[in-house]
Amino acid sequence: MITEKEFYKNLKPFLNCIDYTVSEESYEVMKNEDFDMLVTSPVPNNLEKYYVSEDYISHTDSKTSLFDKVYQLVKNHTLKQKLKLINSFNTKEKTILDVGAGTGDFLKVCENGGWKITGVEPSEKAREFAEKKNIALLKEISETENKQFDIITLWHVLEHIPNLVEYIQNLKNLLKPNGALIIAVPNHKSYDATYYKDYWAAFDVPRHLWHFSKTSISKLFSMVDMNVEKILPMKFDSYYVSLLSEKYKTKKSKPIKAFFIGFKSNLKAKRTGEYSSLIYIIKND
Template identity: 50%
Template sequence: MNKKGIYLKVKDHSVSKETFDLVYNTHEDILETQPQPHPDKLSEYYKNEDYISHTDAKRNLLENLYHFVRSIALKRKLKLINSFKTEGKNLLDIGCGTGDFLQTTKTDNWNVTGIEPNAEARKIANTKTENSVFDSSKLLELESNNFDVITLWHVLEHLPNLEEHLKAFNRLLKADGYLVIAVPNYKSFDAKYYKSFWAAYDVPRHLWHFSQTGIKRLIENFGFRFQKTLPMVFDSYYVSLLSEKYKRGYMNPFMSFWIGLQSNFKARRSGEYSSLIYIFKKS
C-alpha cells in the first residue's frame, strides 16, 4: 500500500482511550487506521453499552435523536432501493445491527438476509426478521449471483480484509445488481472543523476513512461501475453533536447544530457532505 505518513492522530474517545494514527494512502486517497487491532480482538473495542447501532435503547438525548433520525432515514432507504430496476427483490444487508432496515424492507415484500457479527444485536434483529440474520462466517456460504441489492449502511469502514469482502459482494450479486454503500466523508467541513475530535473517525472501529475519489477508485477495482452519490444531510448534525462531547466533555446542541448547518450549506456547492451514499452497479 502506497502511504505518505501520518495524516492525523486520533483518540478512541468511547472505549479504550488509546491513540491511533490515520495514515494517508496516496494511491487510493484513503486514510487507514494504524495500528489495526487483530480481527480476533477487534470485538473488544465494541464492548460499550453506548454503542448505538447494537441497541434499541432510548436513554438519553443522543439515543433519542439517533432513533428519530433513523425512522426518517429508513423510509428514504426503502424508497432508494425500490427505485432500482432489478430482476427480483432479494436483499442482503451487511452489518445490519438490530435489523430495522431489514424489517422495513421485509414489510415491503423484499426477501431479506442480514449479516451481523455482534451476538446481542443479531438476536434483536432476528426477532424482527424471522431469523434471517447470521454471523459473519455465513457470508462465504451464501449462494452466488443471488442478490439484487447489497447494502452497507456505515459498515464498509468497519470491515477488515476489505478486498476479500468486495470480492464476495461481487460474487453474491446478480448481473446488474446494485451495491449501496454509505460512509463518512473525511473531506467534509465538519471533519475539517473538529479534526481529531471528529466523531466519525471512531478509531479503531473505523479501519478505513474514505474520500469520494478514494471510494470510487477502490470499488471500481472489484468489478463495479459507479452510478451516483446521494447526501446524508442529517449526519452532520448527529456527528457534530457527538464531536462536541468529545471536544468539550459535554454536549453542546447549539454549536453542533451550527457546525452541522454550515457543513451542509458548504456541501451544496462542494458536494463534500458529512456522509454520502454511493451507488454502484455490478459490471
C-alpha cells in the same frame, strides 16, 4: 489488483485520534495519497472487544441519552428514505442482502415492503435484538452460500471491514449482473470532518479502519470492474456526528453549536458535494 498490504505502504501522518467510545486509547490516522484514503494504525488484534459498549448504539436499541434519542429519531426517518431508494430499482425478484444489519430495523422495513430479505451481522448482541423483531440474521457473509441478490446494502459498514480488497470482490460475486450495490460511508473531506479534526466522531478509531473519499471509493471498486453511477448525500449525519464531536471536544453536550456546525457543513456541501456521509450507488461495468 493490489493487495491490502499496499494500502499501508508510503503512508503519511495525518492525525492522532482517541477512542472515545471504549478504551481511551490513541491511534494514528495515516493518509494513502494514491487513494485519497485514510488508514487507522495499528489495528488491534482483538478488535471485537472494541464494539462491546452501551455507547455503541448501532448494536442496541437504546433510547436513554440525548444522543440515543436523536439517533433513533433520525434512524426512523432515514429508514423510510432507504426503502424509497431501493424501491427505485426495477427488480423482478426483489431480493436484498443487508450487510452489517445491526438490530434488523432496515430489513424489517424491507420485509414489510415486499422484499425477500437476508441479513448479516457479526454482533451476537445485535442479532439477539433482531430476533425479537422476527428477523433472523447470519453471522458471516460466507453463510449466504453464494446466492446472488438484486440489491446489496452496507449502511456504514465498509469502514469496519478488515479484509477490504477481498471483501469488495465477494460483494461483486454476490451481486446479480444487473444488480446494485448501495454503500454509505463517512466522508473525511466534509466540512465537519475538517472543523473537528481529531475530535471528529466519524473517525471512530479503531472500529473504523478506513476513512473514505469519493476518489477512494471510485478507485477501490474500479479494481473489480465496478463503477460508481450515482452519489447521494446523507444530510442528517452531519448533525449527529457534530453532536458527538462537540461532546468529545468540550466534554459537554452543546446541541446548538453542533446544529450550527452540521448546518454549515451541509450548506458548504451544496457547492462541493462533500457531505458528512455519502451514499454510493455502484454497479458492474
